[in-house]
Amino acid sequence: MSVKESTYEPGTVIFREGEEGQDLYVLLSGTVRVSRSGWEVAEISEPGAYFGEMSSLLGEPRSATVTAVTEVRALVVPAASLEDFFGRTPQLALRMARDLAKRLAETTERLVEG
Numbered sequence: 001m002s003v004k005e006s007t008y009e010p011g012t013v014i015f016r017e018g019e020e021g022q023d024l025y026v027l028l029s030g031t032v033r034v035s036r037s038g039w040e041v042a043e044i045s046e047p048g049a050y051f052g053e054m055s056s057l058l059g060e061p062r063s064a065t066v067t068a069v070t071e072v073r074a075l076v077v078p079a080a081s082l083e084d085f086f087g088r089t090p091q092l093a094l095r096m097a098r099d100l101a102k103r104l105a106e107t108t109e110r111l112v113e114g
Contacts, residue, residue, distance in 0.1 A: 002078075002081060003075055003076065003077050003078075003081055003085055004075070004076050005028070005073060005074070005075055005076070006073070006074055006075075006076050007071065007072065007073050008030075008068040008071070008072040008074070009068060009071060010068055010069060010070055010071060011067065011068065012067065012068045012072075013065060013066070013067050014032065014066045014067065014068060014072070014074075015052065015062050015065065015066055016062060016065045017035075017036060017037070017061075017062050017063065017064050017065045018061050018062060019061060019062045020055075020061055020062075021052065021055050021061075021062055022055055022056050022059060022078065022079035023052055023055075023056060023076050023077060023078055023079065024050060024051075024052050024053055024056035024057075024076075024077040024079070024082065024085075025050060025051050025052045025066075025074045025075065025076055025077070026048065026049075026050050026074060026075040026077065026092065027044060027045070027046065027047060027048065027049045027050070027051070027072065027073075027074050028047055028073040028074055028075060029047060029071075029072070029073045030045070030068060030069070030070045030071050030072030030073060030074075031043055031044065031045040031068075031069040031070045031072070032044050032045075032051065032066050032067060032068055032069060032072055033066070033067045033069050034051065034064050034065070034066055035064060035065045035066075035067070036063065036064045036065070041064065043069065048092070050092065050096065051066055052066070053096060053100075056077070056079050056082065057079075057082075059079070
């Protein structure tokens, strides 16, 4: 399996919360909406941003629904290709590691406070 570029028209659901799926997506252009339980939680429009990482890394069902707001171009990275992809894009791998560490720290802080 190899990395491919895909285009999604506005309104296209790229993946749904609860679905099985292990691809990681890297945004090349456009805007996507991330929603959980029907509530919008984020919009992503920064080229190089990624989504689908939790399912890709953990092999668990999708934790959110992602929908194209505008025409979206994205790299689609199958889980089986992640190691090779990260070897070729170490900046993205480091960014993802930092983002995941930040999320873990925020979750830990909420648990300690809560």
